[in-house]
Amino acid sequence: MKQFLIVFLFLPLLVFSQSDFEKAQYFFEKGKWQQSQEIFEKIVKKEPSDLIVLERLGDIAGHLKDWDKALLYYGKLKKIKPSEADFHFKYGGVLGMKALQVNKFKAFGMIDDIKASFEKAIQLDPKHIEARWALIELYLMLPGIAGGSESKALKYSNELLKISPVDGYLSRGHIDEYFKRYKNAEQQYKKAITIGNSRKAYLQLANLYKNKMNQPQKASEILDTLKNSNSIPKKNI
Numbered sequence: 001m002k003q004f005l006i007v008f009l010f011l012p013l014l015v016f017s018q019s020d021f022e023k024a025q026y027f028f029e030k031g032k033w034q035q036s037q038e039i040f041e042k043i044v045k046k047e048p049s050d051l052i053v054l055e056r057l058g059d060i061a062g063h064l065k066d067w068d069k070a071l072l073y074y075g076k077l078k079k080i081k082p083s084e085a086d087f088h089f090k091y092g093g094v095l096g097m098k099a100l101q102v103n104k105f106k107a108f109g110m111i112d113d114i115k116a117s118f119e120k121a122i123q124l125d126p127k128h129i130e131a132r133w134a135l136i137e138l139y140l141m142l143p144g145i146a147g148g149s150e151s152k153a154l155k156y157s158n159e160l161l162k163i164s165p166v167d168g169y170l171s172r173g174h175i176d177e178y179f180k181r182y183k184n185a186e187q188q189y190k191k192a193i194t195i196g197n198s199r200k201a202y203l204q205l206a207n208l209y210k211n212k213m214n215q216p217q218k219a220s221e222i223l224d225t226l227k228n229s230n231s232i233p234k235k236n237i
Contacts, residue, residue: 024056033060049080058090067098085125092117093134114138127163132156136171140178150175166196173204182213202226 020039027036037060044053058073074091081087096114099107115138121131135156142148153175161168173188185208192201202222210219 021053024053028056028060031063033063036060037064051077051081054080055087055090058094062090062094062097065097067094067101070094071098083124085121085128085131088117088124089121089128089131089134092121092131096134096138111138111142129160129164129167132160132163133167133171136160136175140175150179166192166198166201169195170198170201170204173201173208177204177208177212180212182208186213197229199226 024039061070077087139153157171169192176185189205206222209215
């Protein structure tokens with residue numbers, strides 16, 4: 001009882017003694033973006049070159065879909081530390097999201113910068129998986145006149161296959177699914193399951209069966225397998 005009273009009395013002091021960063025980080029991890037943003041913005045006024053705080057603010061702006069503010073913070077990060085691949089990747093990702101919301105003429109004018117950001121991330125980190133996924137998606141979405149190309153998407157899929165076989169098969173399945181080669185996509189997702197017991201591959205395959213191949217029973221069986229398996233880590237791909 002005595003120990004309980006001590007903890008009870010000193011708990012408020014412990015809470016109030018937390019640093020601003022710890023408070024902001026706590027809200028960030030809980031997904032409370034506004035509260036986190038307010039505290040991080042106070043910190044960045046005092047420490048305008050703090051990489052972690054700038055990145056958190058960029059991430060928060062991204063979650064809030066404030067693309068211009070996210071670009072501002074990621075742009076600062078690129079200038080302060082141009083050798084960090086993730087800063088270029090995040091900048092390109094946000095630029096891509098902004099391009100989806102402007103008119104086509106402006107969007108086409110942003111394509112080269114988006115590509116360059118992802119390519120720079122790969123140059124700085126030759127094993128950067130997310131940047132390759134982003135380029136695959138970009139080349140699938142772009143019309144041919146703007147540089148869209150299945151062969152270019154396949155190029156990055158082949159690179160993924162060497163770096164991370166699971167991502168390689170998943171990306172190949174994604175490309176096949178995009179072009180409605182559903183049987184081929186099915187085989188690629190099955191390969192990802194076989195070699196990596198990939199959670200994402202199970203979900204992709206179930207989605208393919210249910211929404212593209214009109215086989216809801218197979219989709220249900222795949223999801224049941226995923227649900228009942230103890231060998232598939234929840235955070236697995």
